[in-house]
Amino acid sequence: xxxxxxxxxxxxxxxxxxxxxxxxxFDVRSNIVSSQIxxxxxxxxxxxxxxxxxxxKAIKPVVDAAVKKASVSIKDVKAVSVTNGPGLMPAxxxxxxxxxxxxxxxxxxxxxxxxxxxxxxxxxxxxxxRMLFQKAxxxxxxxxxxxxxxxxxxxxxxxxxxxxxxxxxxxxxxALDKGAKLLELGYPGGPIIDKISKSGKINKYNFPRSLMGxxxxxxxxxxxxxxxFSGLKTSLLYHIEKKGGIKNVKKNFLxxxxxxxxxxxxxxxxxxxxxxxxxxxxxxxxxxxxxxxNSLLRKELENRLPRDINFILTPKEFCGDNAAMIAGxxxxxxxxxxxxxxxxxxxxxxxxxxxIPFVPKL
Ligand code: KG4
Ligand code: ZN
Numbered sequence: 151x152x153x154x155x156x157x158x159x160x161x162x163x164x165x166x167x168x169x170x171x172x173x174x175x176f177d178v179r180s181n182i183v184s185s186q187i188x189x190x191x192x193x194x195x196x197x198x199x200x201x202x203x204x205x206x207k208a209i210k211p212v213v214d215a216a217v218k219k220a221s222v223s224i225k226d227v228k229a230v231s232v233t234n235g236p237g238l239m240p241a242x243x244x245x246x247x248x249x250x251x252x253x254x255x256x257x258x259x260x261x262x263x264x265x266x267x268x269x270x271x272x273x274x275x276x277x278x279x280r281m282l283f284q285k286a287x288x289x290x291x292x293x294x295x296x297x298x299x300x301x302x303x304x305x306x307x308x309x310x311x312x313x314x315x316x317x318x319x320x321x322x323x324x325a326l327d328k329g330a331k332l333l334e335l336g337y338p339g340g341p342i343i344d345k346i347s348k349s350g351k352i353n354k355y356n357f358p359r360s361l362m363g364x365x366x367x368x369x370x371x372x373x374x375x376x377x378x379f380s381g382l383k384t385s386l387l388y389h390i391e392k393k394g395g396i397k398n399v400k401k402n403f404l405x406x407x408x409x410x411x412x413x414x415x416x417x418x419x420x421x422x423x424x425x426x427x428x429x430x431x432x433x434x435x436x437x438x439x440x441x442x443x444n445s446l447l448r449k450e451l452e453n454r455l456p457r458d459i460n461f462i463l464t465p466k467e468f469c470g471d472n473a474a475m476i477a478g479x480x481x482x483x484x485x486x487x488x489x490x491x492x493x494x495x496x497x498x499x500x501x502x503x504x505x506i507p508f509v510p511k512l
Contacts, residue, residue: 152226155484158252159477160213160230162245163237163265164297165189165196167208170473171220171227175481176279179220181467181474184208191337195327202240209248216473227258229489231480234262235497236298242496250492259489261480264506265471267311269294270303271509272468272475273436281434282509287460291432293423293451296439297323297338299500300377300419302426309507314426315375318361322415323441325379329386329411333404334396343412344444350402350409352446357414358385362421375426377418386411416447420454427459434460442469482509 154173161168165186171179186204190196217224232249235242246262253260270292274282281287288307291314294300300322302315320328323340330339335346360378363369389407393399399407427435437451443466452461468474483489488510 155229155481156222156227157477157481157484158213158216158227158230159263159473159475159480160209160232160245160249161265161471161473161476162205162209162241163233163235164241164471165201165204166471167205167212168471168473169209169213169216170477171216171222172275172474172477172481175478175485176275178275178474178478179222180216181472182212182216182219183470183472184212187338194331194337196238198238198240201238202244205241205244209244213248213252224256227256229259229261229480229484230256231261231263231476231483233265233268233476234490234494235264236500237265237496237498239496239498242498246494246496250494254492259484260492260494261483261488262490262494263476263479265476266294266299266500267506267508268475268479269296269438270305270436271479272472273438273462273464275468275474275478276465278462281460281462287434289430289432290434290436290462291423291427291430292436292438293419294439295322295419295437295441295447297321297327297340297441299439300379302375302423304430304432305508309509309511311506311508314430315377315422317377317379318373319378319380320383322377322379322419323439325382325415326412326441328383329408332383332386332390332396333408335408340441340444343408344446346405347409347412347446350405350407352409352413354406355389355410357382357389357411359414359418359421362418375422377422379415382411382414412444412446416444416450419447420451423451424454424456427455432459434462436462436464438464438469440470479509486510
């Protein structure tokens with residue numbers, strides 16, 4: 151009988167079919183991610199029904215590959231944890247139903263995991279796990295930046311969580327993806343803008359920084375740690391129109407525009423995170439989510455944070471959607487004996503947040 155807590159994680163909330171085996175909540179033995187991005191590129195975004203169909207095709211081979219790569223026996227898997235929200239409903243249901251079947255067939259517990267919280271947990275996989283257990287690291291402020299979310303989350307030593315800021319319109323990843331679309335760079339735009347920006351000047355064009363206060367007045371108290379990126383997208387549209395459309399622009403205009411636009415997003419993310427970290431006396435700051443793969447954001451936030459704040463940077467392989475974060479977080483529920491019901495349902499939107507602890511209380 152194997153003593154280790156071997157957990158299978160499954161993730162199908164958007165356009166990646168992912169499965170992973172994680173032992174004891176941190177030891178990632180396999181992390182298989184099958185992306186369907188090429189199927190959605192022609193539509194310029196993720197089509198939910200198409201995503202569900204692709205998940206259905208990929209789920210079994212992806213789970214088999216995760217178990218094989220981990221070199222564990224399927225009989226030794228102690229629990230199956232699965233993303234049950236937030237995300238695209240048809241996509242979520244594929245992973246959820248597979249996990250339910252797996253749980254019933256193997257006679258092991260089923261654990262539903264919140265995708266948003268799992269993105270934060272991703273920062274603590276592998277060696278970073280020790281930081282989760284050190285009280286001195288709390289409160290932890292986490293900047294969650296993905297295609298669907300942009301939020302600042304405060305995690306207290308008792309593992310309670312609170313969203314202290316969020317986007318009031320577009321998410322940071324969405325702003326980069328929409329910006330890339332206007333620049334006709336392709337989809338998803340984040341990684342393309344990241345690459346092309348390396349050849350451009352970040353301060354060449356002055357794109358707006360929203361909710362930062364204006365005319366010498368500070369931003370309203372309610373929006374102090376909130377974000378807004380929809381105005382930025384509109385100003386990019388005008389910027390391109392002034393040149394007579396994207397077809398008429400030169401290579402260096404495109405590079406400088408991409409770099410300045412990306413920097414406008416990164417600048418606000420860093421300014422607000424540093425401000426919030428000081429305001430809430432955070433001892434650590436986590437950067438996580440798909441946009442956390444951005445090379446400039448990773449450097450810029452680290453450089454701007456005061457040296458006495460511990461910077462916990464999610465390894466690139468765990469920033470985008472993956473199942474290691476689902477399996478890792480699931481293990482904490484397994485260890486505490488907190489299991490989901492077989493009739494576990496999926497949900498598309500983030501539920502009232504304060505009710506979900508980061509990991510189950512100590
Ligand atoms: O976390 P994620 O994989 O999926 C969601 O839960 O949304 O995040 C996807 C987002 C997309 O908007 C994508 O453009 C962005 O992450 N992204 C990046 C980079 N790689 C992915 N954004 C900026 N720079 C990157 N290198
Ligand atoms: Zn995600």
